[in-house]
Amino acid sequence: MIDNRNSTDALHEEQGSQDTLVKVNGISKKFCRSLKRSLWYGVKDVSSDLVGGRKHDELRKDEFWALRNVSFELKRGECLGLVGHNGAGKSTLLKMLNGLIKPDQGRIEMHGRIGALIELGTGFNPILSGRENIYNNAAVLGFSKEEVDAKFDEILEFSEIGEFIDSPVQNYSSGMKVRLGFAVASQLDPDVLIIDEVLAVGDVGFRSKCYERISELLNNCCVILVTHSMPQISKLCNRVILMRKGNIVEVGETGKIIEAYYELNDVVANQKIIFDKFIRFNSIQLEKNTLSSREEDFKIDLEVVSEINSNEIAIDLVFMNRELTPIAQINSKFLKQEISISQGLNRLSIIISELNLNVGLYKLSCNIFNTSTGQQLMWIQDIAEIKVTGDFVGHCPFLLQGTISEIDT
Amino acid sequence: MLDGRFLAWRLFIRNVRSQYRQSVLGILWAFLPPLVTALVWVFLKQQSVFAVAETPVPYPVFVLTGTILWQVFLDGLNIPLRVFTQSKSMLTKINFPREALILASIYEVMFNLLVKFVLLIGIYAWFAVLPTVYVLFGILGVIMLALLGTSISLLLTPLALLYGDIKRAILISTQFLFFLTPIIYPVPKEGAAKILAQINPIAHLLTPSRDWLTTGDTLAVDTFMITSVFTLIALICGMILYRIALPHLVERMGS
Numbered sequence: 001m002i003d004n005r006n007s008t009d010a011l012h013e014e015q016g017s018q019d020t021l022v023k024v025n026g027i028s029k030k031f032c033r034s035l036k037r038s039l040w041y042g043v044k045d046v047s048s049d050l051v052g053g054r055k056h057d058e059l060r061k062d063e064f065w066a067l068r069n070v071s072f073e074l075k076r077g078e079c080l081g082l083v084g085h086n087g088a089g090k091s092t093l094l095k096m097l098n099g100l101i102k103p104d105q106g107r108i109e110m111h112g113r114i115g116a117l118i119e120l121g122t123g124f125n126p127i128l129s130g131r132e133n134i135y136n137n138a139a140v141l142g143f144s145k146e147e148v149d150a151k152f153d154e155i156l157e158f159s160e161i162g163e164f165i166d167s168p169v170q171n172y173s174s175g176m177k178v179r180l181g182f183a184v185a186s187q188l189d190p191d192v193l194i195i196d197e198v199l200a201v202g203d204v205g206f207r208s209k210c211y212e213r214i215s216e217l218l219n220n221c222c223v224i225l226v227t228h229s230m231p232q233i234s235k236l237c238n239r240v241i242l243m244r245k246g247n248i249v250e251v252g253e254t255g256k257i258i259e260a261y262y263e264l265n266d267v268v269a270n271q272k273i274i275f276d277k278f279i280r281f282n283s284i285q286l287e288k289n290t291l292s293s294r295e296e297d298f299k300i301d302l303e304v305v306s307e308i309n310s311n312e313i314a315i316d317l318v319f320m321n322r323e324l325t326p327i328a329q330i331n332s333k334f335l336k337q338e339i340s341i342s343q344g345l346n347r348l349s350i351i352i353s354e355l356n357l358n359v360g361l362y363k364l365s366c367n368i369f370n371t372s373t374g375q376q377l378m379w380i381q382d383i384a385e386i387k388v389t390g391d392f393v394g395h396c397p398f399l400l401q402g403t404i405s406e407i408d409t
Numbered sequence: 410m411l412d413g414r415f416l417a418w419r420l421f422i423r424n425v426r427s428q429y430r431q432s433v434l435g436i437l438w439a440f441l442p443p444l445v446t447a448l449v450w451v452f453l454k455q456q457s458v459f460a461v462a463e464t465p466v467p468y469p470v471f472v473l474t475g476t477i478l479w480q481v482f483l484d485g486l487n488i489p490l491r492v493f494t495q496s497k498s499m500l501t502k503i504n505f506p507r508e509a510l511i512l513a514s515i516y517e518v519m520f521n522l523l524v525k526f527v528l529l530i531g532i533y534a535w536f537a538v539l540p541t542v543y544v545l546f547g548i549l550g551v552i553m554l555a556l557l558g559t560s561i562s563l564l565l566t567p568l569a570l571l572y573g574d575i576k577r578a579i580l581i582s583t584q585f586l587f588f589l590t591p592i593i594y595p596v597p598k599e600g601a602a603k604i605l606a607q608i609n610p611i612a613h614l615l616t617p618s619r620d621w622l623t624t625g626d627t628l629a630v631d632t633f634m635i636t637s638v639f640t641l642i643a644l645i646c647g648m649i650l651y652r653i654a655l656p657h658l659v660e661r662m663g664s
Contacts, residue, residue: 039571042661046567046654099504101660119502123420127427139419140505 021192021222022074027106029092030059031066066092067246079223081237083261088243090226094118097224098194112191120181126170130161130180133169137184151187159183179206186213193223230258230360231395255393258359262387272381279368279378280305286384293390293399295355302348304378311340316367317350321360327397333371356399357388413509420513425520439524443480447473450593461594466623470536474619475592477525481551482611483583484521485558489514490569500659507655511648518555541625550618557614557640563647567654571661591616610636
């Protein structure tokens with residue numbers, strides 16, 4: 001059913017941009033919630049496969065559809081993004097595309113060589129040297145000895161491991177292992193490339209090298225990319241499938257689907273008190289939870305209960321992205337505003353005059369300091385959550401206002 | 410099967426190197442288990458702790474050959490299961506030719522077998538046992554023993570990868586089987602022990618192999634042939650089962 005690695009050269013000759021490389025037709029997959037039962041079903045499935053018995057199309061006890069009736073096609077040069085929350089069935093779909101597991105219903109047709117970047121450095125053995133592990137990893141990925149010999153120097157150069165290549169891999173830093181893994185995997189020359197969130201690792205320089213390599217590959221193959229990072233999706237994909245609980249919710253052009261993805265999100269802040277010895281958090285009121293990318297005069301009301309009197313107070317409100325990286329802050333000290341606080345309930349108003357966040361979900365955290373001593377008085381993580389929607393989806397967290405125009409000559 | 414030869418070779422090299430690199434005695438560990446077991450039995454026999462019927466060759470040669478052959482069978486049984494279990498994460502993440510794992514285990518079984526032949530040659534030189542031309546049959550017998558282990562292993566793989574019980578059961582039953590198989594004693598002439606030896610396929614391969622390797626003369630050629638044929642059939646069935654079962658196993662193993 002899944003036609004892997006055998007028809008390697010079948011489609012290499014016709015490099016036309018119109019050839020369909022992946023055809024997925026109504027595939028479904030069942031999973032079982034209970035481990036004991038799952039194992040037993042496994043035994044049963046193997047035996048019914050052996051005697052050619054009938055397939056169970058209906059759900060057995062404790063089973064559910066991890067994937068239900070999924071269909072799509074992919075042509076050379078296309079990059080398809082799969083998005084959805086945890087448990088939406090993305091990884092299951094990838095595993096089936098990669099031929100690791102078989103669908104319970106439906107058909108998958110794949111043409112050409114399939115490359116999967118699902119985990120880097122598979123087959124690495126910590127005791128062996130980097131050199132030996134390059135050969136092992138490459139063999140697992142389907143290279144022949146001649147291919148590895150020919151590409152060895154390129155792999156070594158790409159990995160930036162240098163003289164450490166003959167040291168055991170257990171002495172490598174985690175970054176070095178990832179680099180080595182990607183260096184080998186990047187030598188694949190697939191027709192269909194399957195990527196599962198591996199790009200989120202490594203240092204910045206190396207990451208950009210990975211992007212570069214993937215865009216290079218994109219010219220000759222089609223890519224299926226699973227990630228939670230919307231900037232990655234908007235940067236690489238030209239079509240996106242939004243999945244939810246095993247079903248396709250929507251298929252379409254990147255910007256539209258990313259918006260739909262965020263629509264599915266509920267904004268629930270889950271306030272975590274890190275520190276509140278002198279000032280306690282009472283409540284926060286946002287003017288609204290769903291913002292546009294061109295927000296003006298965004299109002300936030302904050303109520304805190306103080307145990308001290310002080311007129312040397314600084315308030316700091318930080319916006320963080322999904323990965324909890326701080327991306328923007330408003331700070332009373334920067335604004336050169338003196339805040340004073342007295343014992344009991346204090347109400348504070350924060351107005352952000354311009355807020356141009358990219359489409360996405362953001363968390364807020366709040367800090368209150370004493371400006372002269374620098375002492376921290378209150379720190380609340382995830383104090384509120386906001387959602388930004390809009391038709392423009394960029395791949396940076398913050399959008400700048402300004403003008404871009406031609407200069408008349 | 411041919412697809413994964415390079416992969417199988419790399420996996421084999423990786424497994425063997427990683428086993429011996431982090432050890433001082435290295436390859437010596439392949440010699441030690443059968444040698445130590447056999448020496449214990451030789452010692453006990455010398456002390457007349459137990460008595461066995463007369464053996465056709467000196468008892469030390471007899472029992473050393475026996476335990477080495479037994480180890481070959483055990484390797485055939487245990488190595489594939491070990492390789493499959495160790496490769497779980499690879500199996501759930503990469504689509505490589507699955508047969509490479511079988512091939513890699515067979516390489517390792519054969520490698521261990523070669524090492525043990527070196528040991529046997531040493532022992533025969535020490536005890537001045539002159540091998541006959543039947544040694545060639547003996548070698549065939551040893552390979553059959555390894556394949557018998559491998560085919561049992563393959564047939565058990567689907568269950569063993571799902572349930573931990575299988576490994577424990579193998580551990581215990583091989584301990585029993587060691588005593589129930591004519592290894593440290595010659596084939597019993599009567600009684601329940603004789604019946605046990607008659608229904609034990611390991612005995613049918615081990616006894617004639619040992620005879621061929623030592624005296625060169627055996628009485629059990631026909632049962633050896635039949636058992637060999639069954640071993641090969643079981644091996645093929647095991648491979649088919651492995652191939653069919655693996656996608657289901659990968660699914661149930663998770664990642």
